[in-house]
Amino acid sequence: MRSRILFLLPLAGSLLLTGCLSPSRDTPPLQIWDDMKAQPKYKAQQQSPLFADKRSSRRPPEGTVAIGQLGGDDAYRWGVVASQYVGKNQEPVTPELLAQGQLKFNTYCAPCHSRVGDGKGIVGIRAGAAFQPANLIEPRVQQMNDGELYSVASEGRRTMMGYRTQTSDHDRWAIVAYLRALHRANSGTKEDVPENLRAQLN
Ligand code: HEC
Structure with missing residues (x-):
């Protein structure tokens, strides 16, 4: 008999708890465990003492783009328009752009x-025949357009x-602008050197 009561106790207990959480009641259910239903959070338009302007709804940082809402300048983003590579660099080429390109290259x-783009960087030297970076100043690569x-x-x-x-x-x-500078540097002739300095060439 005693063992039967012990067996029924958890059953009765769980029935009780199910009643507490019934969704059909008008009054808020009694919560034994809150199951993360009550969380400290701000709702829309609520005030917050944390910020000087008291708004809990903050403006997103400048430049934020929601997923799937990036405006579509395909030429700039992908270098491709209507399945064709764009011909020209999408940034105006300035000394600042070249300096940035050099840094990033x-x-x-x-x-x-x-650093000169000939494909002989340290990785290729260590990796051996299986992984050989291309020579970026050979004509084949020079002929590719910027896109x-x-x-x-x-x-x-x-x-x-x-x-x-x-x-x-x-x-x-x-980087593309700087790569063009490397191309140019590699295809220079004597005439590119200022006349007064040519005598120093040998
Ligand atoms: C980890 C090594 C590695 C780095 C870093 C790297 N590349 Fe390469 N790159 C390669 C290899 C390897 C190839 C040859 C790919 C092939 O033909 O299989 C290659 C090929 C190329 C080509 C020629 C593609 C063709 O059609 O033959 C260009 C252009 C190029 N890389 C540009 C860049 C630029 C620009 C950067 C910097 C943003 C860069 N690479 C960084 C390894 C690298």
Whole structure:
């Protein structure tokens, strides 16, 4: 008999508790455990003592973009419009842009492609034949237009991974501008040197 009561006790207990949480009652149910139903949080338009203007609803930080709501300048973001690479750099090329491009190229591209872009960076030297970064100053790469270079930097190609998440769109356009400077530096002739300095060349 005693064991039967012991057996029924938890059953009776759980029936009681189910009653407490019944959704059909008008009065708020008695809560033994709140199951995180009551959380300290702000509701819309509530005041907060935390901020000087007392608004709990804060403005999002400048430049915030909600998922799926990024305005569509495909040329700038992807370097591609209507399945074609855009021809020209989407940033005006200025000394500042080139300086930024140099900084980012030396950080994100040079470990593999080397600071002069010839593909002889430290990674390729260590990795051996299985992973050889391309020579970025060879004619094949020089002939790519700016959108294609931007797209490779962003999405990667074949064995190269993309750098879209590590760098901003602006930085990658800067890298493309700097890559053009490397191309130019590599195809310079004697005539590019100011006349008064040419005598110093040998
Ligand atoms: C971890 C090493 C690594 C880094 C860092 C790297 N690349 Fe590469 N890159 C490669 C390899 C490897 C290839 C050759 C891919 C292949 O042909 O399989 C390549 C190829 C390329 C090509 C030629 C693509 C083609 O069609 O042949 C370009 C352009 C290029 N990289 C640009 C960049 C730029 C710009 C950066 C910096 C944002 C960068 N890479 C960073 C490894 C790297």
